[in-house]
Amino acid sequence: MAGPFRLQRRTEPSARTGIGLGGRQLSALSLALLGSALALGGCGGPDPEQQPVNLSQGVPLGAVLAMSGNANVYGQDQNTGLNLALAEVNGKGGINGKPLALKIEDSGSDEPGANAAFTLQINRGVLALIGPTLSQQAFSADPIAQRRRVPVVAPSNTATGIPEIGHFISRVSAQSSVIAPLSIAKALQLNPGIRRAAVFYAQDDAYSSAETTIFQQALTAKGLKPVTVQRTQLNDQDFQTQITAALQQKPDLVVLSLQAVDGGNMIRQLRELGYKGAIVVGNGMNTPNIYPICQKYCDGILIAQAYSPELKSPANRAFLRRFQASQGGAIPPQLTAQAWTALQVLAEALQRLDRRQPLQQSNLAEARQALMAEILSGTYQTPLGEIRFTPEGEVIQKDFFVAQVRMDPGGKSGRFALLP
Amino acid sequence: MDAGLLQQMLIGALLGLSVSLPLRCGQLSLATPGFFAIGGTVAALLSTRIPAFAGTGATSPLPALLLEMGLGGLLAGLLAWAIGGTVLRLRGIYLAIATIALVEILRVITLNLPFTGGALGIFGIPQPFATASGYAGFTLVLLALVCWLCARLEQLRLGRAMAAIRDDELAAACVGIDTAAVKLNAFVLSALLAGVTGALAAHFLNSWNAKVGSFDASITTLAFVVFGGSRTWLGPVIGGLVLTALPELLRPVGDLRLIVFGLVILLGPVLFPQGLITPQALHGLGHGLLGFGQQLRGYGHQLLERASGPRRP
Numbered sequence: 001m002a003g004p005f006r007l008q009r010r011t012e013p014s015a016r017t018g019i020g021l022g023g024r025q026l027s028a029l030s031l032a033l034l035g036s037a038l039a040l041g042g043c044g045g046p047d048p049e050q051q052p053v054n055l056s057q058g059v060p061l062g063a064v065l066a067m068s069g070n071a072n073v074y075g076q077d078q079n080t081g082l083n084l085a086l087a088e089v090n091g092k093g094g095i096n097g098k099p100l101a102l103k104i105e106d107s108g109s110d111e112p113g114a115n116a117a118f119t120l121q122i123n124r125g126v127l128a129l130i131g132p133t134l135s136q137q138a139f140s141a142d143p144i145a146q147r148r149r150v151p152v153v154a155p156s157n158t159a160t161g162i163p164e165i166g167h168f169i170s171r172v173s174a175q176s177s178v179i180a181p182l183s184i185a186k187a188l189q190l191n192p193g194i195r196r197a198a199v200f201y202a203q204d205d206a207y208s209s210a211e212t213t214i215f216q217q218a219l220t221a222k223g224l225k226p227v228t229v230q231r232t233q234l235n236d237q238d239f240q241t242q243i244t245a246a247l248q249q250k251p252d253l254v255v256l257s258l259q260a261v262d263g264g265n266m267i268r269q270l271r272e273l274g275y276k277g278a279i280v281v282g283n284g285m286n287t288p289n290i291y292p293i294c295q296k297y298c299d300g301i302l303i304a305q306a307y308s309p310e311l312k313s314p315a316n317r318a319f320l321r322r323f324q325a326s327q328g329g330a331i332p333p334q335l336t337a338q339a340w341t342a343l344q345v346l347a348e349a350l351q352r353l354d355r356r357q358p359l360q361q362s363n364l365a366e367a368r369q370a371l372m373a374e375i376l377s378g379t380y381q382t383p384l385g386e387i388r389f390t391p392e393g394e395v396i397q398k399d400f401f402v403a404q405v406r407m408d409p410g411g412k413s414g415r416f417a418l419l420p
Numbered sequence: 421m422d423a424g425l426l427q428q429m430l431i432g433a434l435l436g437l438s439v440s441l442p443l444r445c446g447q448l449s450l451a452t453p454g455f456f457a458i459g460g461t462v463a464a465l466l467s468t469r470i471p472a473f474a475g476t477g478a479t480s481p482l483p484a485l486l487l488e489m490g491l492g493g494l495l496a497g498l499l500a501w502a503i504g505g506t507v508l509r510l511r512g513i514y515l516a517i518a519t520i521a522l523v524e525i526l527r528v529i530t531l532n533l534p535f536t537g538g539a540l541g542i543f544g545i546p547q548p549f550a551t552a553s554g555y556a557g558f559t560l561v562l563l564a565l566v567c568w569l570c571a572r573l574e575q576l577r578l579g580r581a582m583a584a585i586r587d588d589e590l591a592a593a594c595v596g597i598d599t600a601a602v603k604l605n606a607f608v609l610s611a612l613l614a615g616v617t618g619a620l621a622a623h624f625l626n627s628w629n630a631k632v633g634s635f636d637a638s639i640t641t642l643a644f645v646v647f648g649g650s651r652t653w654l655g656p657v658i659g660g661l662v663l664t665a666l667p668e669l670l671r672p673v674g675d676l677r678l679i680v681f682g683l684v685i686l687l688g689p690v691l692f693p694q695g696l697i698t699p700q701a702l703h704g705l706g707h708g709l710l711g712f713g714q715q716l717r718g719y720g721h722q723l724l725e726r727a728s729g730p731r732r733p
Contacts, residue, residue, distance in 0.1 A: 068678055105671065111625050112428055116668050119424045119552070139543035139627035144424075147550075159540060204531055204630065206540040 049365040054125050058101030059094065059359065061346060062121030064131035064141070069109025070234075073260070073289060074133050074335055078155055079104060081332075081339030082130065084322045088340075089347040096354050100347060107132050111140035118144050125364055127350070127371055128153065130342045135159035136206045142169045149365065151372040155342040156335055158283060159210050163393035168372050170393030172341045172384070174306045176211045176283060179400055181218035183280045183304035186402040186419060187253060188222060190302075191278055196227045198251035200242065200266060202258055203231040211282045212257040219255065227251060236262055239269050252277040259284040264293025271297040278302065287333045288413075296411030300404060303416065307337040307384050308401040310418040315344075319383040331415060341382040349374040423552035425668050427624055430559040432664035434617040436644035436656030437566055441610035443650045444573075445582035445603050446589065448512065450638035451519035454526040455500065455611040457633030459492030459618025461530060464542040464628040466491070469535075480546035480623070489619040496615025497608050504607045508600065523633050530630040541629025545622055555624050562620070563657070566613065570653035582606055647688045649695020652702045659695065 054060060063082055066075035082104060090099045105121060107114040114137035121129055122144070128151040132141050135157045145152045146166030154162060154171035158179075163169050188194055197219050201212035212229075219226055227249040230242035243266075246254070254270060254277065256263055263285040270279070271294075279301045286305055291298055309320065309331050319340055323332040353359070353374045359367055379388045385399035403416035435452055442449040466473040466488050473484040507518050530536050537543075549555045573579035581602045584592040593599050622628045640663075648659020666684060670677035688696070697705075 106677075108667075110631070111627065113667075115625065116422075116425055116428065119422055120668070120671070123422060136540065136627070136629060136631070139541070140625050143544075143547075143626040147547075161543070165544075202539075204527075204539050206538075206629070209539040 048123075048125055050363050053127065053359050053362065053364050053367050055098060055360055058099040059350060060124065060126045061100060061102045061343075062124065062126035062129045063102060063104045063343075064107045064114060064117040064121060064129060064133075065104060066109045066133035066137070067104075067106040069113075071109040071133055073287075074156065075106070077287070077333050077335040078133060078339035080323075080327070081155075081336035082343050084319070084326060084336075085340040085343035085347075088318065088322055089343065095347065095350045095359070098354075098359070100343075100350075102343070107137060107141075109134065109137075111137055114138075114141040115144060117141075122148050122150050126150070127359075127364075127367055128346050128375075130155055130339070130346070132157075134206070135162060135210070138162050138169075139165070142166070145169070150368055151346075151375060153342045153345055153375065155339045159206065163390075167393070168368075170372075170375060170389055170395075172345060172382075172387060172395050173338050174395055174397050174400070176207075177214045178397075179304045179306055180211055180214045180282060181221075181304075182400055183302045183402050184215065184218045184222060184255070186304070187278050187280050187302050188224075191252075194224065194253045194278065196249060196251045197224045197253040197255055198246040198249060199226045199229045199255045200232060200239075200246070200258065201229075201256075202234045202236075202262060205234045205259065207284055208234070208257045208259065208282075211284075212255075215255050215257060215280075215282065224253070226255075232258070232262065232266070234259065234262060237265060239266050240273070243270055243273050243275070247273060247275060251275075253280065254278070255280045255282075257282040257284065260287050260289045261293060264290045264298070267294040267301065268297045283334075286416075287335070288331060288416075289333075290405075291407070291412070291414050296407055298405045298414060299407040299411075302419075303403055303405070305334055305401045305403055305416065306397060307332075307334040308399075308403065308416070308418050309337075311383070311385060311399065311401075313381065313383075313385065315381045316383040316385075337383045341380070341384050341387070344382055345375060345378070345380050345387075346371075348380060349378055352378065421665075423556045425665060426556045427552055427559055428668075429661045429664045430556060430563050431617055431621050431624070432641075432644060432660030433563055433657040434559070434566060434613060434660070435641045436648060436660030437570060437653065438610045438614040438617065439641045439645045440650050440653075440656040441570075441613070442603070442606045443645060444579070444586060445599075445606050446586035447508065447603055447606065448516045448642075449519045449607060449610065450516050450642060451500070451522050451607075452610065452614045452641050453633040453637035454519075454523035455496035455614035456618040456621070456637070457523075457526060457530065457630070458496045458499065459489070459615030460622035460628045460632060461536060461542075461618075462492040462495055462615075463488040463619035463622040464545050465535065467546050467623070468542055468544060475546055477544075477546055479550070480548050482548050485548040485620070485623065489616045492619035493612045493616035496618070497612040500608045500611030501604065504604045505600070508603045508607060520635060520638060523635065523638055527630045527633050530633070537629065539630065541627055541631075543627035545626055545628065547626075548623055552624075555620075559620060562616075567653055567657060574653075578602065578605060643685060645695070647685065647695060649692070649697040651694065651699050652697050654702050654705075655695045655697040658697055662696075 065078050066072055086102050094100050105117040107117045114132040118141040129145055130153050132138055133156055138154055138157045142152055142165045146168050149168055152169045156173050157171050158173050158176045160175055162171055202208040216226055228246050230246050232242055258266055281301050281303050286303055353371055376389045387395055387397050402419045404419055405414055406417045407414035438452045467480050475481050510518050581597045585599050585602055589599055644659035644663055645656045647663055649655030667681050670680050673680055
């Protein structure tokens, strides 16, 4: 037998008896393993949660973002938003004179990574956490924060059921069931003749399959039961099979729940294969990163947004000023605005809490508990518009927007133009 | 170290052992994550749907966990037994490809079944232990048990037959070893272990979805064995522990951590082509520990003698 399955060459003749370890040797080894692990696991000392909040480096907050793995583009956008918001808060005197100290940790794009990063941040003694990036990660990591009674503000989880994980879990990202139907309504308003809708989604992607359910319900509610539902995979590049099958049904509206890369490719191929009707896309394509992918074909697609760069409010102007100064005049994506909002919510809640009950006088567990109550009770003027929370921690956002992509004549860049 | 990380490491070690079992008879099976996913799905479904398993919804009873681990392991083992006869006719790289396909098939089935939650998966899985230390303690006992069984296997007829097939399948068949049955046993044992581990991991991770059993996971678990060494029971354990812990322990390095981690994976096989733990190293380590124990006992005797010395007439 030869081949790659023989990972090791046979080097010594003692294979005759197998690798003989006597019972005593083995038990000695097992004991050593057990002992070392127990020593590693059990650390004594006073309970840090009953100690005063450690303000020596500033007011401690933590963020857990997907800076690596396949969701890293989202994590990078969020990282930008958090750092800009941190500069804004600390530039205005921090938490009543004490600076905010924000530690950002990478969760990767999987659940074990998010769990480890959450635990690390909580053990560091942070007052609250921002994150994680993906809803799937939230279902895994949020219960840890809930059990340890640490407030979490999620900047980008849109799946149903996130705030329901527990009292300490809240989010500033409106769930897809609120936003998605708006773009369908707008498409019908712009073109009342639409009769046949085709739906596409990536069936191995959590965001995609959650959002498509919402889209399909919204379509059915408008009397437009989808004539075809096509499934793709997150890493697909070529959609000819699905598009051909869909176009045979002669749709006049296409609804996509796809991420930026596969969605961009899908739009391009739809147009190239001759589809002329309206296209509505979901939150996954709510980023300027789609422009280089579908280029001139992006023009005209409809999207419902939780953030519009064109919103004229003092909070959005402050955000835009900082963003454009640091990014050379670019248009900020929604994820960056939502991350900024998450930190702003925590900073304002901390300021109110500190005025009422100075942070240095309470222990960590009390401060976390009080901060959660404070987060939920406030109303915030943010780049997203005015927001507040339900008692469960679900965001109540005043303004949503439907935008239409307008590409420049060259087809290289464009903008989300706000529709009235 | 945090108990949560320790628990991740222990799960890594168990998965490493699962991959190493077929390797002991020279079969490169990458199916471990598929069976891991089956065990986890069984546990996730039972503990979120069946009231007796769910407990209060937040905490679940320990016997329920044990039963889930048993059922998860059993289902994975049964599947391995059912398909093993056919799949194990393939050898080397072809077996590897077939097992990758198996993992992929299981993933797609999980995505499409009406009751496994699609891509979002199953969440809100109740907790049999209140803290990560509880999980780690329980898993440590499980790992010690599995290590002991794997070490014992080397002295058993099955283990020796496996070693014989690994070294030369034709010669093993000539001396009367039923090679097909031995390989099937190893494959089923591997699946059983992965299934049991999956049931435990589902509770620990709070949620479970189809991404758990992916091609990436196949490669990661194989890396545990290549890094640690496949010839001894300790190799995959060390590989699983170290490679799971490293990305977390490297956090102080900042943005470079994944680069350093990649370098370690690259340099491991270059510097230790047989893995960190070779049979000789394990033998030496065993003797070393035993010697250390005897030395301690010697010191103890000396101390006792000295303490009782003056009273002697």
